[in-house]
Amino acid sequence: MLTIVYFAWVRERxxxxxxxxxxxxxxxxxxxxxxLLAARGGGYADALGDATRLRAALDQRFMALDTPIGDARExxxxxxxxxx
Amino acid sequence: MLTIVYFAWVRERxxxxxxxxxxxxxxxxxxxxxxLLAARGGGYADALGDATRLRAALDQRFMALDTPIGDARExxxxxxxxxx
Amino acid sequence: xxxxxxxxxxxxxxxxxVALEALGGGGVASFTGVVRGGGGLIALELEHYPAMxxxxxxxxxxxxxxxxxxxxxxxxxxxxRLEPGARIVFVxxxxxxxxxxxxxxxxxxxxxxxxxxxWKKEHFEGGATGWVEARVEDETKAKGWG
Amino acid sequence: xxxxxxxxxxxxxxxxxVALEALGGGGVASFTGVVRGGGGLIALELEHYPAMxxxxxxxxxxxxxxxxxxxxxxxxxxxxRLEPGARIVFVxxxxxxxxxxxxxxxxxxxxxxxxxxxWKKEHFEGGATGWVEARVEDETKAKGWG
Numbered sequence: 074m075l076t077i078v079y080f081a082w083v084r085e086r087x088x089x090x091x092x093x094x095x096x097x098x099x100x101x102x103x104x105x106x107x108x109l110l111a112a113r114g115g116g117y118a119d120a121l122g123d124a125t126r127l128r129a130a131l132d133q134r135f136m137a138l139d140t141p142i143g144d145a146r147e148x149x150x151x152x153x154x155x156x157x
Numbered sequence: 158m159l160t161i162v163y164f165a166w167v168r169e170r171x172x173x174x175x176x177x178x179x180x181x182x183x184x185x186x187x188x189x190x191x192x193l194l195a196a197r198g199g200g201y202a203d204a205l206g207d208a209t210r211l212r213a214a215l216d217q218r219f220m221a222l223d224t225p226i227g228d229a230r231e232x233x234x235x236x237x238x239x240x241x
Numbered sequence: 242x243x244x245x246x247x248x249x250x251x252x253x254x255x256x257x258x259v260a261l262e263a264l265g266g267g268g269v270a271s272f273t274g275v276v277r278g279g280g281g282l283i284a285l286e287l288e289h290y291p292a293m294x295x296x297x298x299x300x301x302x303x304x305x306x307x308x309x310x311x312x313x314x315x316x317x318x319x320x321x322r323l324e325p326g327a328r329i330v331f332v333x334x335x336x337x338x339x340x341x342x343x344x345x346x347x348x349x350x351x352x353x354x355x356x357x358x359x360w361k362k363e364h365f366e367g368g369a370t371g372w373v374e375a376r377v378e379d380e381t382k383a384k385g386w387g
Numbered sequence: 388x389x390x391x392x393x394x395x396x397x398x399x400x401x402x403x404x405v406a407l408e409a410l411g412g413g414g415v416a417s418f419t420g421v422v423r424g425g426g427g428l429i430a431l432e433l434e435h436y437p438a439m440x441x442x443x444x445x446x447x448x449x450x451x452x453x454x455x456x457x458x459x460x461x462x463x464x465x466x467x468r469l470e471p472g473a474r475i476v477f478v479x480x481x482x483x484x485x486x487x488x489x490x491x492x493x494x495x496x497x498x499x500x501x502x503x504x505x506w507k508k509e510h511f512e513g514g515a516t517g518w519v520e521a522r523v524e525d526e527t528k529a530k531g532w533g
Binding site: 265 | 415424489
């Protein structure tokens with residue numbers, strides 16, 4: 074299984090902090106998965122419809138959206154960070 | 158009268174914090190006055206013999222050594238500052 | 242000395258600075274970020290990614306220690322609900338060289354802005370809310386360190 | 388807020404920072420210089436030019452306030468005999484922009500090094516003493532601000 078965690082307005086629009094899904098093929102990229110999730114419509118489409126507004130981390134490391142998910146256990150999707 | 162004040166090793170070598178002297182001609186530069194004082198020999202020569210090691214202020218403002226003394230009331234002679 | 246804290250509570254800037262001064266380095270630089278008021282803002286809510294935050298801030302600190310000759314550094318980042326005037330973030334660095342202390346402090350705060358997994362939501366009078374947008378300038382600034 | 392103090396006694400860094408944070412600017416940067424020990428140093432003696440110091444530090448502060456959008460700054464410089472570990476100088480700046488706070492802090496400390504009329508004499512174990520030489524690097528750095 075792959076755990077997906079959401080933060081900030083991505084979390085709010087989807088209405089979930091996290092969820093589990095069946096592990097996709099190792100070659101599936103983060104962007105592929107975002108497109109799959111957005112296709113669910115509703116809050117998913119609102120949150121994930123425009124991938125250019127999203128950033129991601131695989132197993133707690135920032136990764137470009139064209140990175141394959143490989144054997145990562147946790148994918149995080151969120152807007153650009155605004156700390157500091 | 159012109160007051161001359163000395164700081165740091167300039168003060169130590171001359172052995173005076175300050176002294177008064179008759180006001181020189183307005184066109185006399187700081188460098189001219191340094192040369193005059195150094196010519197007194199002894200501690201003055203030790204302190205003021207090498208003008209490249211000295212900095213100066215006229216009436217509490219840093220000035221280049223080729224500045225005429227003009228009608229300033231206080232000349233300060235000292236090594237480059239080391240604050241901060 | 243490397244001290245990293247991610248916490249909800251406030252912190253004691255003086256205690257951090259005294260610890261850095263005690264390293265005997267000669268120079269201690271610091272930056273403290275405070276919630277700015279105005280525009281009807283009543284609170285800033287900082288969300289973060291707990292599993293990632295501490296490790297990521299730690300990594301940024303290691304990067305700073307590799308780049309500058311630091312004797313120590315301290316980074317504290319708060320999360321949760323913060324009102325105007327409250328401290329959000331503290332970065333302190335100690336070095337024998339004042340330039341190293343000041344530059345690494347600037348580097349750390351720039352990197353926290355673009356590399357630490359925090360998100361800020363503004364709460365206004367009347368109930369309106371909005372997520373703070375990342376500024377392109379911040380990503381550019383962090384990248385400027387190469 | 389512009390606070391300039393030239394004094395023999397120690398100062399309270401926390402109080403200075405709290406005053407700067409209270410200006411509501413969002414960012415407060417600081418630099419504290421501390422007497423470095425080692426090499427048998429037992430004390431640093433700071434001589435200054437009293438008639439000039441306060442006015443000159445004031446002028447450097449005005450220069451910083453003209454160059455950066457600062458809400459406030461605080462500069463404290465001690466004179467007299469200071470032992471290793473003692474604070475010598477403090478510079479604190481507050482601004483809405485973190486870069487302005489950090490850059491003006493660096494500017495102020497660079498300028499104090501080359502434009503404030505202080506001289507440092509080192510006292511070593513055994514009675515040896517020596518005046519600290521100005522570093523060409525410091526004059527160059529101050530000039531770098533243009």
